[in-house]
Amino acid sequence: MSHVVSPIREKLVTGGKSYSDVTHDICKQVEGEPTKEWKWAFGISSIVFIYGAYCLFYTWWQGIGVWGLNKTVGWAWDITNFVWWVGIGHAGTLISAVLLLFRQKWRTSINRSAEAMTIFAVLCAASFILAHMGRPWLAHWALPLPNAFGSLWVNFNSPLVWDVFAISTYLSVSLLFWYMGLVPDLASIRDRATTKGRKFWYGLFSLGWTGSSKTWARYEYMSLILAGISTPLVLSVHTIVSMDFATSVIPGWHTTIFPPYFVAGAIFSGFAMVQTLLLITRVVFKLEDYITIEHIEMMNIVITVTGSVVGIAYLTEFFIAWYSGVEYESYAFINRATGPYWWAYWMMMTCNVISPQLFWSKAIRTNLMVSFFLSIVVNVGMWFERFVIIVTSLHRDYLPSSWAMFSPTMYDIGDYIFSFGLFFTLFFLFAKYLPVVNMAEVKSVMKGVSSNFPEKKKATKKTEE
């Protein structure tokens, strides 16, 4: 009787690192002086942030009339950006929660930055929730707050109220998950701290972590519990976002396929964004041994799978539009592909459906430059997907008399730029002041040290040079 022998797994961390190497490699980014690359990157993102903040301020001061919206197209870049950022925010939770539950150990070196990215992306999305309102100073009215009017309450029928709950829950849980994962690493930095300030701040946020077995056990329980809570959120958040459209009466929005289609799209774009950021981080912070080609490949496979799901969803939509016999829906889809916004539609099709299929080739999915390029292409495509859904459905709906075109103004663009500024400024602050890789978890997936000692020594020397 033969028994099944598992193939020997590839090492998740290469370069023969010891535990102390891991601590050293990761902490040195936090402890050292900011590098030149970091200064440049942070400087540029700050400038982008400041310019964007000016545009956003102007938008709030004057009213959202500074955008290109009109009586027919009431949402365009604002909600496109919102959905796009929320979608991007999906990968973090998926990686840390779902992959944790599925015991996918390769996730350990990327989950920290993926989670950070999630939180920043959700913040960007939230900025569009506020910005798109006519009267943002009354945003709290969308919350079911007690008030002096007694029975005045929010409309629980409205998908926008569901959105409020979905997004705020998602943000709180992601933040908690991320922060909890940070605690042991913050404690490591605290323990290594050489300056008073660092000791104080990292000490404060490490919540008195002692590293005892009991605390580690609790840490593990908490991870599992939070992963359990987060997992349904991965599905629910974008399902609810999709219901903003699916529950409406607008042809092109009123589609039952939207929840799974949106979730797949969100994971698709989220993984692409993680990919983009990791490929930069691993080079800038020299983390090639932690974020390996293996990681990149795995990510590319997820991108191909979700991209294919999205592609099938696009085709299904078309089929249903024809099969339903609803003339408005048929027209909405024909108009998408051949109407005045055809270029946006074909942009979306090319970027989202065709480009991920290139990853069927191993050479392509293990090529860093191509992966980087395609990860950006995917997010461009996903932005256009939301633009196509929102704008091309609205701009020609039921009554031809109201058909109109939308074209963005500099404030549509500026407010989008704002979200990039916000995202990257936060991301670079994170990258400088917090450990970008979860040291504690990475150590848990490393093999014993002694067998690799010679290799390790070489590697250490290399990094020190």
Next chain:
Amino acid sequence: MENSNKRYWKGIEELTNEPSFVKNIHNEFGNMPSENDSKGEALVDGSGTHRRDFLKMLGFGVAAVSLAACEAPVKKTIPYLNKPVDVEPTIANWYASTYTDGGEYASILVKTREGRPIKIEGNKLSAVSKGVLSGRAHASVLSLYDNEKLKGPQIGAKAADWAQLDKEFIAKLAAVAAKGGQIRIVSNTILSPSTKKVIAEFTAKYPTTQHVVYDANPAYGLTQAHGGILPSIDFSKAKTIVSVGADFLGTWVAPTEFAAQWAETRRVGSAKDGKKEMSRHYQFETILSNTGANADYRSAYKPSQEGLVVISLYNAVAKLTGAAALAGASVKIDHLDKAAKDLVASKGASIVVAGSNDPEVQKVVVAINALVGAYGATINTGVAVNYRQGNDMAMANFIKEAGAGKIAAVIFYNANPVYNHPMGAALAAALPKVEVSLATNERADETASLCQFIAPDSHYLESWNDAEPKTGFYSLTQPTISTIFKTRQAQSSLLTWAGLNGDYAAYLERNWESNILKAGAVQWKNALHDGVFQPNAASISSAVPSVDANAAAAAISKAYSASSTGLEISVYEKVGLGTGSQANNPWLQEFPEPVSKACWDNYASISQPTATKLNLKQGDVVKVAAKGYEVTLPVLVQPGQAQDTVAIAIGYGRTKAGKSADGVGVNAYPFISEINGACVGTCTTGVSVSPTGDTKDIAQTQTHHTVMARQAVVQETVLGEFVKNPQSGRFNPTVATSEGKKNATDLTLWNGHQYNNHAWGMVIDLNTCTGCSACVVSCSAENNVPVVGRQEVINRREMHWMRIDRYYSSDAEVEDLKGLEVASDNPEVVFQPMLCQHCNNAPCETVCPVLATTHSTEGLNQMTYNRCIGTRYCANNCPYKVRRFNWFRYYQTDEYDFHFNNDLGRMVINPDVTVRSRGVMEKCSMCVQRIQEGKLTAKKEKRRPVDGEIQVACAQSCPTNAITFGDMNDPASEISKLLAVEKEGRAYGVIEEINVKPNISYLMKVRNKDVKKEA
């Protein structure tokens, strides 16, 4: 301690109690050295304020200023100390009055609130206007509060007072009179008999005075052909209507009255015994006019063919009636023979009208009407209409005389010929040669600014006046507010200058009592109360004016040609802005033209084939030149227009009318030509159109023009089919279910609403809606709908709660979606008023996160502005796209200065309707304030509201009664009766199959055509 009388002293002065010491005993620090000491001046303000006091004051000042800044500015609300008897705060007062603007007339009711006129409605007591108003009449209330009108008299462009003006002007007039110099009073048509009497008084004082009357939109040809009068026309008696270039539903002579008559012939009923007859309406014209858009058969001709079209029509009719033909080249245009056949077939109930101002053309039309028995039936020469009294020849003569220096003094009585006469430039050049010139115009416009004196007349809402629109029908104008600026009625001015008592109110009353009422004081009060006095039982005369058709035909043959090949200009009038007299009225500037849907501009309108030929597309800026005059303006591609023609609207290109009007469009009056002695709005030779290479957006409220074969939106049939089956042409979408096919409206997830009290609803008849858009202005006035300006309209952000969708037919097959986007070259047109449908399953209500839009217990979809946070989800989810968002703060913002930015302009605001702030959604409320007022009035009187007592603004102002509003729970209401019949006939809901269950129903359009045009 022991008492001690030991005394300590600080110095010898204290011990000795020196007077100087006693004086300063309370001044502890003596004379403090301070910065001012050395110079002997006070530091702060010269009054000896010291450093410490300064700091105290500074501290107090800063605190006080910052406190004051925290406080909201105080708006003064002053209660009545002695309340006027008639004025109850919050209760409107209504006054009967008369709107006149040149030859435009309407008997009106003016709604005033706390002494401010805020709304104008029609006066149903008038037998002439019968309670219908044009959009311009509705908008005129905003012109009252125009801050750019003159605030007082001017002498030589400097403010003066009336006494000074009177003194100087009378002295100059006396000097002119002493020399025997010629004096002219130049005016547009004057409907007022008392004003004419005043002019006669003036003429008596200065005998060299002559009164020159002209009209910017003349009907001189028509009056010439009828022996100097305009006959009464009654379309309601017509079975066949043929119009050759007369836009009688939009701009020609008395369009609102004609529209009401026309609609009577177009109303049909689906009941078994319902009316199944309609007039058949043929339209031959150059542009696609509002009237042409409503015609059953329509074809286009070039302006140079106009006279020959009329001759051809005459000859076609003559052939059928056996009369002798006229000489003249015949023009082959579609439907002309068919029209002649119908005219003859319905002899005695036929009418032909022509828009041309050429007297010769009108003479041939008289001859056709005589052949088809129109006189005494549809045309009545027994009652003269006074709407157009202008004499083109006299005016041209006046300008020539002025140019020759033969005129010594001129008074422009509310006339602006420098702008609105084709020879305006010549007049402007001639005016300096006139010794004394005065204008009574309300503003320093193109003409008045060239005059030495301006004696501004009051607005008609501030004035006493009368009118005689038709012989024997009188009506009165009474002031509804005291004069806002230091203006004086022109009549008072003329009386004063004639050396008489300037009290025109008394003069008017005296004149009425002695010449019109002839009965006594009681009647004057009654007449004033009713606004009208109509002693004349209309007499009908079938007298045919005597015309020499052969001579006319000969003259026509000389001036027109059957086949010219060059480009030609057609100058037309827009339904909204008209002649441009109220050009500074933002409501009218933002009035979407019924057919082109463009506002805030005039443009070179050309057909698609001509545009292709000239290699032009919409928005290309072209230079149009003719007669040595040229303008640059953008191209608008207009389906239905005659080939090789360029149409340009008058009323634009004002230069001195005010912020809203100046620089908007170009002046087209100079293109008007003189043909057979009259001003004819065409230019047929030497026309060139050349592209400048620039482009300019045209502000259109609708940019997609076809209905894309969506039968659920517009449903129509032809009369023949309708007679057989009232539901022919109806579109009933069904859905396949497990229980077989079902009506889409029978499937629902909703529980529905219970309306226990009222259920408000509306029915709109597509057959009688002419698209005139009077309702749009009325709605804006009633509901404080902001004007957003040209750029915002280009951005597709106009705020109109009520809009009129206009669709052209397409020649493409239903499957050819791209082809369906292109309108036919000569399209069928349908107008569809679109407003909030007050859905029972309203998509907007479910999606609002904060419950800012909800359903009322009476079926209204309500908008709570205060609660709105502006997510715009409701607007996106509205299938009718009737919701309007306040992208900016449209009032009180400099960029949107359309009379709502100053305290005066804001006086027009209806206090019963909230002015919406930035960031909130708004839409038709079905005039909920009127419903509420009507319910309260009924409640106070302990009764139910009576049907018709509550009227929404659009229904009330519809000249053709196309809109029926009422309580669908009341079985006796008009709407219930109408729906009871039409539910099995023409009534449908727009895009019914999505099952939002609108409370507004539309009645299918029925065309009186032989065959239905597909798609």
